[in-house]
Amino acid sequence: MPVNLAPPNPDQLLPVKGIALGVAEAGIKKANRKDLLVMRLGDKARVAGVFTQNRFCAAPVSLCKTHLGAGKGIRALVVNTGNANAGTGEDGLNRARRTCGEAAKLLSCAEEQVLPFSTGVILEPLPVEKIIAGLPAAVADLKENNWFNAAQAIMTTDIVPKAASKQISLGGALVTITGIAKGSGMIHPNMATMLGYVATDAAVSQPLLEAMVRHAADRSFNCITVDGDTSTNDSFMLIATGEAGAAEITDGASREYAALRDAVVDVAQMLAQAIVRDGEGATKFMTIAVEGGASGAECRQVAYAIAHSPLVKTAFFASDPNLGRILAAIGYAGIADLDVDKIKLYLGDVLVAENGGRAASYQEQDGQRVMRESEIAVRVVLGRGAAAATVWTCDFSYDYVKINAEYRS
């Protein structure tokens, strides 16, 4: 069951002026479930995105990059679940192109103005005819107040739909930021998560929008892991429709840029953490904070070594303070000149280890108390510098094995 994650309240998901969403049941993998989403953008909208660094990136990821690079402006996004269109070669690219072409006809724009996204099983042909047959219903459903249904339509093994909204005042205008994401397994984003979409009605220049999406990804989707598997389809898109009436942001040093950027980070973090809370089989939510490092990179390296360790994750599942496993993970993280005598390890507020061994003050019952909680903070102080990094992850349970052993059945 998801860890402290309720479905979003549809009434609290704020529409974003200039973006309409429509969903449909295309029957791609299973009957009677929404599996197709169309997002239509207004004329002033700008889009920036970051994508998986998996070399076996999916056909829609390749096509997204081509269409974004074409510079004609993006007018629509089409997302299907049930099939990833990854590991599908040239034929997969053609099927993604056909999806864009058919959507473009329905929306009266060019094929290059449509971005395609897919998620689901890898290495199977995209059922493009079913998608094309479902597009008219999705287009007929287009409306601004449709974010909750959109969040549902992009789910695969997710139990809970993921969406978040925020409003800020920007130069006197009220600006909205709303986002949705999906993901539960194959989660170790490297540039972005499985699928994440954040839209705002603020106006932002293209270079600043691109800087903002990278900034937000590095503080949200790039800080989570469920199982250490980087997906072939990770995509995180930031959309600025420019229809809130706020002046366009063109200065990266401005207060307005910082305010919008921070609000986008907030929404992206809520979505990224929701993915971990709904991680396959998750029963605990862990925050792994590493500080005192010589660089942010080495802090992330240590945090991910802990977050990826199946031994650490099963100990958390069991609420067992078998904390030597965390020390072992720190030790094999790959920092060649790490001085273990300088390291401090905290579990919640409890000092567990220092001077290369167990802290004199540590008592098993204190570790046990923290371990029983559903949200657990692990803090590692490296004693090497001033850099820090935080990673969010979940535990490893019987249900993770069950979900992934039965994924295709």
Place this chain on the structure above:
Amino acid sequence: MPVNLAPPNPDQLLPVKGIALGVAEAGIKKANRKDLLVMRLGDKARVAGVFTQNRFCAAPVSLCKTHLGAGKGIRALVVNTGNANAGTGEDGLNRARRTCGEAAKLLSCAEEQVLPFSTGVILEPLPVEKIIAGLPAAVADLKENNWFNAAQAIMTTDIVPKAASKQISLGGALVTITGIAKGSGMIHPNMATMLGYVATDAAVSQPLLEAMVRHAADRSFNCITVDGDTSTNDSFMLIATGEAGAAEITDGASREYAALRDAVVDVAQMLAQAIVRDGEGATKFMTIAVEGGASGAECRQVAYAIAHSPLVKTAFFASDPNLGRILAAIGYAGIADLDVDKIKLYLGDVLVAENGGRAASYQEQDGQRVMRESEIAVRVVLGRGAAAATVWTCDFSYDYVKINAEYRS
């Protein structure tokens, strides 16, 4: 249950002249089980070892390096299970020293001539008084024909004791090589495995013995993974007692050196593969062979990405040919300029993927047939060069989670 791994036949484990083994029940963690092993070496014996690269290496690992470096010759090895003496700081070193000192008294040698080894829970004080109290019984049990009991005495979560023997003719003399190993979880050796000991009665010069142990480790214990967790206590020791009557090997280019080296590799590989077959919760044994790489390092990188992927491992557990997960792992292995169109993926004898997508000849039923077997070969051809690497691993089952959630209870 272990995958195609029977306990060794005690009668087929050949004694090695010049090394006697004794076991005892010291009651370190559990009552009524052998948990202490002493190995006594003859006067001519030489020892070389490789150790974990985990920065949180255990106190006995540090002390082993010191004692090997002291150059006084090694006369005994003492191994306890139930406690790793890792993450124990200066106090842990003192306890390891006391173990060596007490063993030295009983065996009439110097403290520096004893090598200590520990395996078990990390971050808890070594119960050194229990070990010292158990030493006399282990010493009283010393005999050359005692390898099976020794293999049992070093087990922790292992289900099956691991031992192997081999004889070769070396310059007219019959030479024996016998080894034991333990390990089941926290297996991703980086220089060596949890604990492995291979002894021969051949005579080998110290520099060649050191070259041989590294050579064997790189072809055996350094090619396996169960869960990707590198232990704090990994140690692989090669002992040459020099008592077979064969001439001392002093030339690294000699036929004798190559023959002995290859026999040591054979024994080490049998032990390393036994560890994977007895991997925690294992139901399948997988050989991941990557060839056509630009370097051995990148082949290992790809092989380990596949072997570590929880998604790949749960698919094998389920006998589900969800082979896109293997492509995804190849894609995120970290080879920046990998051309996915050149890759071929085989499952057993079945070509699964080529030209960036599913092979035209591939049929689900063929993949299904291979997946149902208990021993499965995955072969990846990178199409970049002539280098190759092989890694052995096991699947990821409910029992892995169960064993590690309940490890300390």
